[in-house]
Amino acid sequence: MTSLTPSPADKFTFGLWTVGHRGRDPFGEPTRAALDLPAALQHLKALGAYGVNLHDNDLVPIDASAADRDRVVRAFRDALAASGLVVPMATANLFSDPVFRDGAFTSHDPAVRAYALQKTMRAMELGVELGAGIYVFWGGREGAEVDAAKDPVEAIRRVREAINFLCDHAIAQRYPLKFALEAKPNEPRGDLYFPTTASYLAFISSLDHPEMVGVNPEIAHEHMAGFNAYHAVAQAIEAGKLFHIDLNDQKFTRFDQDLRFGSESIKSLFFVVKLLEDYAYDGPKHFDAHAYRSEDADGVWDFARGCMRTYLLLKEKVHRFREDKEIQSILAELTRDDRSSSSMSYSRDAAVMLKHREFDRRELATRRLPYERLDQLVVDLLLGAR
């Protein structure tokens, strides 16, 4: 039986920009006041959260002097210490300021690219100072509406140059950081150059230090492409590259909704939770979402509570799935032969034998695959009917 009370052991985290989201959207003005940060940390701790994550400018204004920066950071560290929360992940905002209006690392202007590198170096430093072990890159402006203006091959090279530089820098500085790359198909740009988690998995192997770089899949971003997020996260796990994860929700193929985890896609997210539990993912579970614009300050905590509660409810369903005799019996039947079979390692002899092996194709096509039954058992289980 899973406890439904969140605890630090669950490693639930929230971005300052998530609980601090003020309800502004493309068609509307803010509906909520700015967050009282120390109070918010206390609140999150009381709810059972483990930590908070941040962009540099969630904390330090982009125009802050060095002295102001240090003062703000000191105050935040005090508030953090008082709350008992940690900061496992940090990142830089390379998308809000007009300087990045046509990209940060992919800008045509080498001075903008250099500024983006500098801003990232400082955000890494801030992250390390706050104890973060993971540094996330989300290239919100690294894309295009006008494909005539930029060669996407060149854009990829520019991102590589930047990440290689920053890996070297982190190594030289002995920063205890791993990098996690976060993809998104579009918005705010017409198309982003790395539209899915897989785009970054492909890119990583071409880096100078691939071992220190992984991915940060975001459920909602995969849903924006109409993709099975469970499969996307599975590919990251299989590649040993799931360094961080952004848990939220979203209807398929529409604007970035950043909904409360599990509020939309109950069945799909059950499988995501199952995957994280089955493969013992032990990084932070970061809820990168925000309360509805219609919510007031209290509603933000309802939102935060809901994210964690639904995760734990689904985790409890994972336990039941494992212990459900009928489900397990079907799975055992499905994979019966598989366990006993030898692997298909290549050898010349194996190839010769295989080439002449006789198969009864029609007989093989008769094997029972009771997927309707199995799927209905999962629906029953999710609905609390078993």
Place this chain on the structure above:
Amino acid sequence: MTSLTPSPADKFTFGLWTVGHRGRDPFGEPTRAALDLPAALQHLKALGAYGVNLHDNDLVPIDASAADRDRVVRAFRDALAASGLVVPMATANLFSDPVFRDGAFTSHDPAVRAYALQKTMRAMELGVELGAGIYVFWGGREGAEVDAAKDPVEAIRRVREAINFLCDHAIAQRYPLKFALEAKPNEPRGDLYFPTTASYLAFISSLDHPEMVGVNPEIAHEHMAGFNAYHAVAQAIEAGKLFHIDLNDQKFTRFDQDLRFGSESIKSLFFVVKLLEDYAYDGPKHFDAHAYRSEDADGVWDFARGCMRTYLLLKEKVHRFREDKEIQSILAELTRDDRSSSSMSYSRDAAVMLKHREFDRRELATRRLPYERLDQLVVDLLLGAR
């Protein structure tokens, strides 16, 4: 000035299953007779095509005896020689027969997986016999509707095992084949395990022989995910992995339409053609599409002509783009600084200098980016208005 008459130098190819498509769809029966193969080859040759591609069972019935197989292949080679066409690419049909109803390489049944391997080995042999240098894998059934039934991590491992086996086999047999993996997001399965070209690019680096494996992006499959196909192909090129390409068209985020190349997405496909020409892609340009179901036998050749013609029309636009003074002047202005700037290679000194460099963020944000003008020039150019 580009010639608008297709010639073998253009390397335009058609699948036997494309010009041979009989107009069957999920809601309707065939509307066209089966292809007269020798006549079709003559026809394609006369239209200016370079070659044809095939699945094993486009030519050899799945139940053919060895003798029948040899007879069919011999007749086909004769017809091919008579036509002057080549077969640059071959593949296996691992999706139509009920034996593959829950996957070929990812089936739970080791006997099905072994049968899929054997069928592929034979299709490779057939391809080599016909002179193919590229072997394409499209795993049409490697996916799921019922995620409870199969662990996608395990599914990826099974595909790797198969591809590794087949690489070893090709090497051992000294087959002059490169492998090209073709992704698709869904259909006929609810979700396919490798939904995009990037998914396969990520996978390739984990193979035993990554150097012999690349990708076969299909425009329509990227469009099914609502993706910018130009960007997807660019990532393949940047990775040195564009081994083959399937050119067709499709509205975003709907069923697999396989429309005539350029019939839907004029501007997007201009950029795809530009990319292939700019990076001197010299593999086959394969039109993996088919005539509308309402077309008769003649209409199939209208379809084939249209694919090639639109490619050449867009290629001519690429030349004009390169020679358009205003377009080139804007591009030169955009990338002016870039060419003069030194690269951003990491060194401790460079990092220290960068960390302390002063940037005037507001000034950097004022640089003119005349993308509306540039994009309109492209629209004008496409519409023949410049």
Place this chain on the structure above:
Amino acid sequence: MTSLTPSPADKFTFGLWTVGHRGRDPFGEPTRAALDLPAALQHLKALGAYGVNLHDNDLVPIDASAADRDRVVRAFRDALAASGLVVPMATANLFSDPVFRDGAFTSHDPAVRAYALQKTMRAMELGVELGAGIYVFWGGREGAEVDAAKDPVEAIRRVREAINFLCDHAIAQRYPLKFALEAKPNEPRGDLYFPTTASYLAFISSLDHPEMVGVNPEIAHEHMAGFNAYHAVAQAIEAGKLFHIDLNDQKFTRFDQDLRFGSESIKSLFFVVKLLEDYAYDGPKHFDAHAYRSEDADGVWDFARGCMRTYLLLKEKVHRFREDKEIQSILAELTRDDRSSSSMSYSRDAAVMLKHREFDRRELATRRLPYERLDQLVVDLLLGAR
């Protein structure tokens, strides 16, 4: 407490083409044998179904002689009577045969349009003979890939002409039939002329006999457009036009999946069931879906059982929703003022008063809207956690 055992009072129906679906798809051959019809009727009855629906050619081959037709119908009526099932709905297949390859009622060829009318008249006669009270129109081929070929304004007029003719015919024949129009955005055509339920609602008011024509929304078809099916069905109910409903499931914006009801979209379909129950919809609940292609004959019955069970499970959740004190207390708070307020009927005095009324906009914006909490309560309720 809702019974989870289906009974005829639930009015659950299945199309002969649904339980009879043989697993053919665009990339694969049939995996299941043709249905033994009398046995299937018995089976459905035993499972608790109320009736079956059919296209003319599900029962009578398109080339049947009059004598053959009568014999087949007689045998079916006998089997029906033996089973105790009814046939509440009938329709015509105007999409499979090549004659309809460019539309039935919207064909350019007046002879094709006339043939489609004739085929429909006969299907109506068949439906009446079998006791059907609802006649559904799904214009599977009424659309286009090539917009140059047909003016969509003209296409709409042709459909109106056909429906008007058939209304007059039904009235003249004193057929006890209501017509229900079924929309779909695309597939098998690139675009269908009436893409959503709303398209038909708009069309109906322009008919000669609007009172006898309503709609047959299909959940999966609305999902294909990425639409909230609950809202679409609600508009039909509000217009008094929900004459029939097709219950199934589907991921957003992809090919027509026709999945088991509730297998994908648990939360959305909860609201659909709630709507049907809240507004006491008493027509047939038709499961227009089919078993996975990997299923064998037994799996078809698992599929049918699952559709009905999930409906009943969700109906039980509707009861709990109504009786959940916290949910109802939030809803009461939200609509508190609404019930007490007078309506906004127009009068000159009301307009003058309203024009000069003072509003405290900021105060109005502070009203609490605890939607995160409410939505989480629904998730809890669905997951069996309250």
Place this chain on the structure above:
Amino acid sequence: MTSLTPSPADKFTFGLWTVGHRGRDPFGEPTRAALDLPAALQHLKALGAYGVNLHDNDLVPIDASAADRDRVVRAFRDALAASGLVVPMATANLFSDPVFRDGAFTSHDPAVRAYALQKTMRAMELGVELGAGIYVFWGGREGAEVDAAKDPVEAIRRVREAINFLCDHAIAQRYPLKFALEAKPNEPRGDLYFPTTASYLAFISSLDHPEMVGVNPEIAHEHMAGFNAYHAVAQAIEAGKLFHIDLNDQKFTRFDQDLRFGSESIKSLFFVVKLLEDYAYDGPKHFDAHAYRSEDADGVWDFARGCMRTYLLLKEKVHRFREDKEIQSILAELTRDDRSSSSMSYSRDAAVMLKHREFDRRELATRRLPYERLDQLVVDLLLGAR
């Protein structure tokens, strides 16, 4: 030969919010300064525009006193007169202010609904004062993320109550206004209650004064649903309800991009232009789009020029389409029989005759439908190759 120089006779209009868009988006701050309104009007006039449209608060701040309001309006009228532009359309902003965070006409709070009515009455008055003949309703917040919170049947009724009230008010005030309802599938709400133009067409017939209410289709909003905008506008025209149109562009099934007209969907928009020209639509052609965020002030005028130019380029293609002998010959062949055939009006005799008419289904299926050729001719024509 179409002139490519825009003139008032083309009735091209721009919203103040379009040329005045400051480049703010969900992830970024404004990149452009606020518009100098008198200069902008002069600029638009010089470019060939016919008029400008506005939301109440594009001109008058929401908190303006009556005196301030009058002063602002007077200054605007002076600037307008000086420029020679007109204001054919007005509307109210019922979406930006927090008071509308859960809807305006569909809010649960009767005071919010009353305030929305009052704000609309004043915006109508403003529109009339400025000479507008069309009043547009876009209910940006009339939707939901939390379906538990509001019954969509009730939401539709509330919108009807509001529109009925406002029709009565306009009639009583003898305002020379027609109403045009503008749909959108989602964003900023998860789902909007009237997702497409067809949803509003269906709704209009239920109003007290349907004759004064039509629709304002927006191309991009139909594209957000992945719909064929040409078909959607055609249904509006067929219903006699095309009172206004918003011309822009957008990739399918993603966030609201509001791109320059024709910048994305060249072929689709050719058909839209053809429809407007074929049916002699003579209302304003309103470009509801904005310049890319990366554009500076000059770029805004490039954007405006581009919208009008592409319309005129496509209009010129329409003329060529009409005069293209091969295209017209195919169309004549396709519709040959149609023109000669008598209509299918119902009579008992006609029905009896039709019921017994013999059709040769196979022969009817052989009629040539050279759509590949026709479509390629359109592509050639668009590319300037004929």
